[in-house]
Amino acid sequence: MKELTEQSSFKGTLGTYINxxxxxxxxxxxxxxxYGIAYEKEVTFLKNFLSEIRLSHNFDRLIExxxxxxxxxxxxxxxxxxxxxxxxxxxxxxREYLFNNELLKEEEKTDDFLNxxxxxxxxxxxxxVQSKLLQLYNxxxxxxATLSIGHTTPYSISDxxxxxxxxxxxxxxxxxxxxxxxxxxxxxKIDRELAFxxxxxxxxxxxxxxxxxxxxxxxxxxxxxxxxxxxxWREEAFDNIQLPYGLLDHIEEWRKExxxxxxxxSSEVYIKSMRDFLPPASKILIKLIIEELIxxxxxxxxxxxxxxxxxxxxxxxxxxxxxxxxxxxxxVKINQEANEERINSIIYPTSTELIKIDPTKAVAQYIEAGExxxxxxxxKIAIWSQKEELRRHKQKLLNDAYTRERMRxxxxxxxxxxxxxxxxxxxxxxxxxxxxxxxxxxxxxxxxSSTESAIIQICDTSLFKSSYSKQYLTxxxxxxxxxxxxxxxxxxxxxxxxxxLQLKIYSYKELCGILKVKREQLPYxxxxxxxxxxVPYIGNTILDNVNPEYKILDLRSRELQHYYSIGIPLNKRxxxxxRKKYWKYEKSLVTIxxxxxxxxxxxxxxxxxxx
Numbered sequence: 243m244k245e246l247t248e249q250s251s252f253k254g255t256l257g258t259y260i261n262x263x264x265x266x267x268x269x270x271x272x273x274x275x276x277y278g279i280a281y282e283k284e285v286t287f288l289k290n291f292l293s294e295i296r297l298s299h300n301f302d303r304l305i306e307x308x309x310x311x312x313x314x315x316x317x318x319x320x321x322x323x324x325x326x327x328x329x330x331x332x333x334x335x336x337r338e339y340l341f342n343n344e345l346l347k348e349e350e351k352t353d354d355f356l357n358x359x360x361x362x363x364x365x366x367x368x369x370x371v372q373s374k375l376l377q378l379y380n381x382x383x384x385x386x387a388t389l390s391i392g393h394t395t396p397y398s399i400s401d402x403x404x405x406x407x408x409x410x411x412x413x414x415x416x417x418x419x420x421x422x423x424x425x426x427x428x429x430x431k432i433d434r435e436l437a438f439x440x441x442x443x444x445x446x447x448x449x450x451x452x453x454x455x456x457x458x459x460x461x462x463x464x465x466x467x468x469x470x471x472x473x474x475w476r477e478e479a480f481d482n483i484q485l486p487y488g489l490l491d492h493i494e495e496w497r498k499e500x501x502x503x504x505x506x507x508s509s510e511v512y513i514k515s516m517r518d519f520l521p522p523a524s525k526i527l528i529k530l531i532i533e534e535l536i537x538x539x540x541x542x543x544x545x546x547x548x549x550x551x552x553x554x555x556x557x558x559x560x561x562x563x564x565x566x567x568x569x570x571x572x573x574v575k576i577n578q579e580a581n582e583e584r585i586n587s588i589i590y591p592t593s594t595e596l597i598k599i600d601p602t603k604a605v606a607q608y609i610e611a612g613e614x615x616x617x618x619x620x621x622k623i624a625i626w627s628q629k630e631e632l633r634r635h636k637q638k639l640l641n642d643a644y645t646r647e648r649m650r651x652x653x654x655x656x657x658x659x660x661x662x663x664x665x666x667x668x669x670x671x672x673x674x675x676x677x678x679x680x681x682x683x684x685x686x687x688x689x690x691s692s693t694e695s696a697i698i699q700i701c702d703t704s705l706f707k708s709s710y711s712k713q714y715l716t717x718x719x720x721x722x723x724x725x726x727x728x729x730x731x732x733x734x735x736x737x738x739x740x741x742x743l744q745l746k747i748y749s750y751k752e753l754c755g756i757l758k759v760k761r762e763q764l765p766y767x768x769x770x771x772x773x774x775x776x777v778p779y780i781g782n783t784i785l786d787n788v789n790p791e792y793k794i795l796d797l798r799s800r801e802l803q804h805y806y807s808i809g810i811p812l813n814k815r816x817x818x819x820x821r822k823k824y825w826k827y828e829k830s831l832v833t834i835x836x837x838x839x840x841x842x843x844x845x846x847x848x849x850x851x852x853x
Contacts, residue, residue, distance in 0.1 A: 553620055
């Protein structure tokens, strides 16, 4: 250690494997009498060091450098020579292990092929098993059968590779329950969306069955149909799990050749011999993965595994007709308070209290009886399904009420309300050259917006022109509705060919505040109107597990997502009269408090928020 003083690392080839600071740390522990800590550090140091150099092709250079670095490494010189002999012997045993792989054909066991394989393949198999995307579950009836740590129970891998949409064929039948042997089987479950197909490794020991699967956990049952690129979503599994995902590329071709697939309700099944069909590398990796599961993973994890079963069986555990509550742990909570406030304030054409959903019946529409899932997963899907069914029923009530005839009639009715309250309207529109508005008791919770009251421009009188311009023509006029080819007469003097002054409406709350009317006094198809700006952001409906009810929206809000436009037809003389009477500021801010039923107009930009 004295000869290494002032050095932080070794030079040359050895320097890539050893950090001198590690040796100093061990020496300090020894000098301090902390022998237990020193021992643990020595074991870790040697384990990491030997692991790093076991694949090295530079043993000769390492040995020579050890001679040059002083007496402290002379003994390492001898150790490395012995280790090099051991490595050569171990490679020989590894080749023998590969030669004994029952899945390899004799013609595949060539020197050229076997020389390509090393411990990296063992590491790849361990990495696959350790991946969070490959999950181990208990399956079937509970049993006392266990695999003890350090056991030497023999195993048998089925040569039959089952590729099917029938889960029972994929899992297979039970083997003899008394034999002291592990049976392993690999299958590919074909999903209705091919990219979500997943592998199932069945391992049985006596009457105990474990399932290992890369079955993707989807945020909601509609994810399959809604995602734009399912293969991209599965890339992580393709990159980290050494299973033969190339099988997916063959299925379309097999489907063309298969006559059974053409029959309605028939199972899609292809049985392949792993020995004859899979490439040599896949056969070696599958064997290594199964060995890792049987000898290391299952013995360590078998007592705290989740039980997985078929969805049809797990649905029965929900109870019959019982509404599922306690949904706080199911859905993402993005703007939960704002979304629930909006949903609860929707006025339906009839009461929704009688809508009752049986979750056990609802879930059957979104999950196949043969899908694998845990009891907790089926509960989450059932709650989502229950909410989705409620959404469908409530949305249908709105869709049926918002007919084209009723919406058109309500536009005419709104015109009458506007006439009856025209002075209140003028007071807002002509309060400034540019008018802004915020709803005080409803903070904007849109994607990317702040949580403070949102300020939005609703009118710009500077756009008013002295001659008619179709640019400012809208379909909804303050006086009697006419088609877009016939401009309404001036609202004050009834002269022809006026110009439209545009007022943008973003919410029924804005209408109530400006016109000083109650919500129930508005035509029904305006009582729920909410433009996108005031619809709270609910998250990505594909990637997030969103409460389906948050997606309820009336037809007018859906079609007019940006704003509802009211055109005020005026000629220039009438416009100037109104501006002279009501104008106060260059910019004004109209603050509406819907709950209190108050409205306040003040100068915008001085003592108020910026837009």
